[in-house]
Amino acid sequence: MGSKTKILVENVSKVFTNSKGEEQPALREVNLEVREGEFLCLLGPSGCGKSTLLNLVAGFDQPSSGRVLIDGEVVTGPKPRYIAIFQNYGLFPWRTVLGNVEYGLEAKGVSRSRRREIAKEYIRLVGLEKFINSHPHELSGGMQQRVAIARALAVDPEVILMDEPFGALDAMTRLKMQEEIERIWQEKNKTIIFVTHDIEEAVYLADRIVVMTSHPGRIKSIIPVAIGRPRDRTSYDFFQVRDTIYKEFSLKRETSLDYYI
Numbered sequence: 001m002g003s004k005t006k007i008l009v010e011n012v013s014k015v016f017t018n019s020k021g022e023e024q025p026a027l028r029e030v031n032l033e034v035r036e037g038e039f040l041c042l043l044g045p046s047g048c049g050k051s052t053l054l055n056l057v058a059g060f061d062q063p064s065s066g067r068v069l070i071d072g073e074v075v076t077g078p079k080p081r082y083i084a085i086f087q088n089y090g091l092f093p094w095r096t097v098l099g100n101v102e103y104g105l106e107a108k109g110v111s112r113s114r115r116r117e118i119a120k121e122y123i124r125l126v127g128l129e130k131f132i133n134s135h136p137h138e139l140s141g142g143m144q145q146r147v148a149i150a151r152a153l154a155v156d157p158e159v160i161l162m163d164e165p166f167g168a169l170d171a172m173t174r175l176k177m178q179e180e181i182e183r184i185w186q187e188k189n190k191t192i193i194f195v196t197h198d199i200e201e202a203v204y205l206a207d208r209i210v211v212m213t214s215h216p217g218r219i220k221s222i223i224p225v226a227i228g229r230p231r232d233r234t235s236y237d238f239f240q241v242r243d244t245i246y247k248e249f250s251l252k253r254e255t256s257l258d259y260y261i
Ligand SMILES: Nc1ncnc2c1ncn2[C@@H]1O[C@H](COP(=O)(O)OP(=O)(O)OP(=O)(O)O)[C@@H](O)[C@H]1O
Pocket: 016, 017, 018, 024, 025, 026, 044, 045, 046, 047, 048, 049, 050, 051, 052, 053, 197, 217
């Protein structure tokens, strides 16, 4: 991880107006610095403003007060050059795996032959070379998510924002995808903000975990995860960080309980 600041969230508040015309504070005075090449997880209960914060960083929405900077420039709108986002898979059902991965490169104006070359590289990276001509409906959920990752990476964004990308996957596939995204992140040196509800997912992936609380959404604490990679989910260090987070959410019983055996 570099020491350069990649993303800066300065005193950001966001108020929505609901259908009755009432003001709903979604985020209050959020301050956050993300370093270049960092893997940052946003963790918190439903409604604490994780997606709102991600959308503000992506430039899909504007803060009510405060500002977001990427590379020192205020974010005023989405910049695909910097950012890829994937919620669910968002694949085009009528396109093959290759066609889906090529999509972002078409928008970028990359030539046909170069497009093919780049798309194939990323399809290989996510281990789907045998399925290059398949359509999304022929693939499992985990494979579709791999296509979505390949498509996002193919345009070579410096920052990747991921909103619960593995939420719909079964537990085993989810663990595998966590390993894959970690490998890709290390290989490609991206800055990632990753939203999750899942404490263990955050401990496995993050350099730092931003714990958020709701009503209104605020940062409760930022917990560094100083465990070497790849991480062993059964190690003492892993349990320790996990327990720290459980305590943050007051989910850990104070009496001694061997609940992880
Ligand atoms: N467009 C909107 N209009 C009105 N209120 C909104 C809007 N978007 C979000 N909110 C409110 O802002 C708060 C934060 O929502 P947000 O989706 O950011 O939370 P979240 O932490 O991502 O939740 P989840 O984990 O369930 O996706 C919620 O109370 C939500 O109802």
